[in-house]
Amino acid sequence: MQNLTVICAGAICLICTSGCLINDSAIIPKPAWAERAFLPRPSRLAEAEDRMEFGLVAEYRRSTGEEGLRKKTALLREGDLIAARLGKIEAGTDLFLKWKKYAAGYTFLKYGHLDLVMREPSGEDELVLFTCNGTEGVNIKRQFHDLGSRDWDAYRMKGWDRVNINRLLEFVRISIVQEKGGESYGDLSSLGFRNANLKPRTQADIGGGYTCSTVIAAALYYAGVELDKTRGSSHLDLVSPKQIVTSKGRFTAAQTSRESQDDSP
Secondary structure (H helix, E strand, C coil), X not given: CHHHHHHHHHHHHHHHCXXXXXXXXXXXXXXXXXXXXXXXXXXXXXXXXXXXEEEEEEEECHHHHHHHHHHHHCCCCCCCEEEEECCHHHHHHHHHCCCCCCHHHHHHCCCCEEEEEEECCCCCCCEEEEEEECCCEEEEEECHHHHHHCEXXXXXXXXXXXXXXXXXXXXXXXXXXXXXXXXXCCCCHHHCCCCCCCCCCCHHHCCCCCCHHHHHHHHHHHCCEEEHHHCCCCCCCCCCHHXXXXXXXXXXXXXXXHHHHHHCC
């Protein structure tokens, strides 16, 4: 019943507001626009060398099969963002006929899910996928071989070596410990209401109620990357995968390079 309520609420928002909350189109007006209008874009405040953006580096389509998946995942690196998509007919069928809650994002948005490629926090060299979903909450349980069930595009941050890896791993560990499986997933956030804290500065700021996009936005901020498109509080804004991968931003002044971390006592 709870899942049905969430799906119906999403459909009502889409119809009654022309998609202003659960649509990531650059054309459709959104309440967050008014908030952002009074806040300068971080990328414009930064020096040229401190600006960052994402670039498309790989595209996978299920029609290419296992061989295509192997070729595309071989291109992935630590720090890449994997934005997944499904066809609108396929996703809409799962949502409206089979009542699959996961399909809502795929139905209304360009991308329905977001993963961050990172190294296993335990210290192993293995690459895993950091994300949040409605089944397991914040987790790093998925690996590259799990990417074959969706079409996806991979985006790479320019200047990943500027990210504070120690802070990123700290965020991941804390957010996973605090989550309580699917019940902690931010259902309201997935509809554009009451997002989690997107600008955590201390361990105490790392809470719950994340979605796949907000947990990555918060993790990047904690690790020294401030995105233009999440510069406001975003309480009335759907933070979508597309919004993250198309955002520019800056590396914050307090953030150190990996070389600085290695030299620190």
